Amino acid sequence: MLAIYKKEMRTYFTTPLGYVFIAVFLAVSGFVFAFSTFQTQTSDVSGYFQLMIFGYIVIIPLLTMRSFAEERRTRTEQLLMTSPVTIPAMVFAKFLAAFTMFAGTVLLSCVYYLPLFGYGEPNVGRAVGCLIAMLLLGMCFIAVGIFVSTLTESTVTASIGTMTILLVFVVAAIFNNLIDSYVIRSVLSWISVYSRYVNFTYGIFDIAAAVYYVSITAVFLFLAIRVYERRRYA
Amino acid sequence: MIEINHLVKNYGSKFAVDDVSFKVGEGEIVGFLGPNGAGKSTTMNILTGYLSSTSGEAKVGGIDILENPYEAKKLIGFLPEQPPLYIDMTVQEYLNFVYDIKACKLNREKHLEEIRKVTKIDDVKNRLIRNLSKGYRQRVGIAQALVGNPPVIIFDEPTVGLDPKQIIEIRNLIRSLGKNHTVVLSTHILSEVQSVCDRIIIINEGKIIADEKTENITQAVDQNRRYNVKISGPQREVLAVLGAIPGVTSVELTGERELDSYVYRLETERGVDVRKPLFYAMAEKNWPILGLEAVGMNLEEVFVRITERAGN
Numbered sequence: 014m015l016a017i018y019k020k021e022m023r024t025y026f027t028t029p030l031g032y033v034f035i036a037v038f039l040a041v042s043g044f045v046f047a048f049s050t051f052q053t054q055t056s057d058v059s060g061y062f063q064l065m066i067f068g069y070i071v072i073i074p075l076l077t078m079r080s081f082a083e084e085r086r087t088r089t090e091q092l093l094m095t096s097p098v099t100i101p102a103m104v105f106a107k108f109l110a111a112f113t114m115f116a117g118t119v120l121l122s123c124v125y126y127l128p129l130f131g132y133g134e135p136n137v138g139r140a141v142g143c144l145i146a147m148l149l150l151g152m153c154f155i156a157v158g159i160f161v162s163t164l165t166e167s168t169v170t171a172s173i174g175t176m177t178i179l180l181v182f183v184v185a186a187i188f189n190n191l192i193d194s195y196v197i198r199s200v201l202s203w204i205s206v207y208s209r210y211v212n213f214t215y216g217i218f219d220i221a222a223a224v225y226y227v228s229i230t231a232v233f234l235f236l237a238i239r240v241y242e243r244r245r246y247a
Numbered sequence: 248m249i250e251i252n253h254l255v256k257n258y259g260s261k262f263a264v265d266d267v268s269f270k271v272g273e274g275e276i277v278g279f280l281g282p283n284g285a286g287k288s289t290t291m292n293i294l295t296g297y298l299s300s301t302s303g304e305a306k307v308g309g310i311d312i313l314e315n316p317y318e319a320k321k322l323i324g325f326l327p328e329q330p331p332l333y334i335d336m337t338v339q340e341y342l343n344f345v346y347d348i349k350a351c352k353l354n355r356e357k358h359l360e361e362i363r364k365v366t367k368i369d370d371v372k373n374r375l376i377r378n379l380s381k382g383y384r385q386r387v388g389i390a391q392a393l394v395g396n397p398p399v400i401i402f403d404e405p406t407v408g409l410d411p412k413q414i415i416e417i418r419n420l421i422r423s424l425g426k427n428h429t430v431v432l433s434t435h436i437l438s439e440v441q442s443v444c445d446r447i448i449i450i451n452e453g454k455i456i457a458d459e460k461t462e463n464i465t466q467a468v469d470q471n472r473r474y475n476v477k478i479s480g481p482q483r484e485v486l487a488v489l490g491a492i493p494g495v496t497s498v499e500l501t502g503e504r505e506l507d508s509y510v511y512r513l514e515t516e517r518g519v520d521v522r523k524p525l526f527y528a529m530a531e532k533n534w535p536i537l538g539l540e541a542v543g544m545n546l547e548e549v550f551v552r553i554t555e556r557a558g559n
Contacts (some may be wrong), residue, residue, distance in 0.1 A: 015347070016344060016347030016348040017348065019347070020333075020344050020348075023336075023340075024333075024335060027335050027336075087331070087333075087334070088327065088329045088331050089331040089332065090331075091292075091297055091325075091327045091329075092325075092327075092333045092345070092348075092391070093348070094296065094297050095295040095296055095297050095320055095323065095327075096320060096348045096349055097317050097321045097348075097350060098348060099316075099317060099351060101262045105253055122271055170455075182436045184327075222339075233275075233350035245297070245298055245299040246299050
């Protein structure tokens with residue numbers, strides 16, 4: 014598993030993909046950060062995080078679109094699948110590599126907070142809460158991306174597919190407020206990853222939400238594993 | 248070392264592999280021969296755990312590939328039809344990765360260097376695989392299969408894309424691997440299996456149609472002999488004289504010519520050597536023989552011959 018993880022990390026940095034991801038992420042988050050704090054003259058960063066979720070819809074697929082689709086296209090998956098590596102280990106290694114890239118970049122973007130201290134008194138607790146929420150949310154999104162990537166051998170299809178699912182996830186929360194039917198609302202709230210992080214923005218570590226995010230991640234990774242196991246029988 | 252029992256793989260009503268059974272002993276080199284789409288690759292993919300079978304079992308070193316894939320895969324080195332190369336890596340990085348993923352215990356530097364030497368890719372070890380030619384890529388693929396020194400080596404069309412000199416080198420390599428490995432290789436080139444393998448399994452439309460020692464197949468193939476002979480002399484008369492030689496069943500012109508000499512295609516009866524009578528007949532008429540070559544059978548003819556024989 015470690016071998017695949019190392020290989021994935023290498024690939025991010027020996028191809029333009031990793032650099033593109035970091036650059037796009039920092040550019041988007043820098044812009045959104047400046048826009049939501051300095052421009053509106055507030056040191057509260059929760060607005061920044063809220064906006065960034067929409068950015069993730071586009072940015073996260075950059076990380077995950079290649080992971081399995083490319084292996085399948087170039088037939089290198091044949092090497093992985095005929096080597097003594099289990100399928101869960103393979104999926105998890107790829108997930109972990111994408112998450113490392115994501116978390117690393119998120120932490121890198123934390124330098125944006127520093128200037129805030131010069132202008133006001135930012136609430137560190139709330140910022141850390143938001144940060145944790147972002148990492149959990151990103152983890153979910155990455156799992157979705159990994160899953161979609163196992164379904165196709167085209168990276169373009171993988172990225173568009175991932176964006177679509179993520180969009181549904183995020184938009185579900187918005188529609189949720191507009192719908193009267195209790196049944197539809199409760200179904201939507203299941204998949205509404207967006208609305209669950211609210212407590213984090215108050216600096217409260219919401220165990221229930223954290224468990225929810227971890228479960229969603231587990232479900233999609235499990236689905237990815239199933240796709241691979243299933244494909245051997247196809 | 249390898250045991251396959253009643254293996255079936257079907258995609259709906261299409262049977263890619265249809266009740267295939269065979270065994271391969273330790274240290275044997277077995278050639279898998281068949282036209283494109285015969286089921287060679289599918290069988291190999293099942294044997295290496297890439298695909299699963301619809302029914303039947305495949306065992307490597309006594310371990311069932313479906314029941315205990317992890318242990319079984321440790322015993323196998325596999326070169327798929329399309330070498331599984333990461334083109335963004337250098338040869339050395341790639342082999343290092345394969346070494347890691349196979350959880351190899353041998354001395355890394357020494358072992359990988361040995362493999363690079365054997366497959367003659369040491370001089371390109373620092374180049375990106377992306378920039379290598381087809382022949383080199385194929386050899387990196389072969390090198391990959393050797394990492395970890397697995398007891399069973401499976402090559403799916405190992406010489407595709409190589410030039411004639413490289414083909415000879417790879418064949419020699421496979422022969423030397425056969426001394427302490429079990430090797431299974433697939434090909435659609437008859438002469439390749441004849442030159443390398445101890446045993447030939449011929450497969451067509453998912454079924455095994457022959458499984459015999461190489462000598463037996465060679466014999467079956469050689470029984471009907473055909474020659475292309477180039478004779479300088481008047482065409483019509485030469486045809487008549489050739490046809491009259493005992494043992495010659497048919498004569499025809501191939502259409503090749505050089506000044507006043509033509510190339511004739513002779514088919515002869517089984518077990519009759521017509522070369523000497525041919526020489527004397529032509530000498531008598533003063534028509535010099537400029538060339539004489541035995542014509543080998545192509546794969547289709549071998550199939551016809553083998554299936555005919557199986558029918559008798």
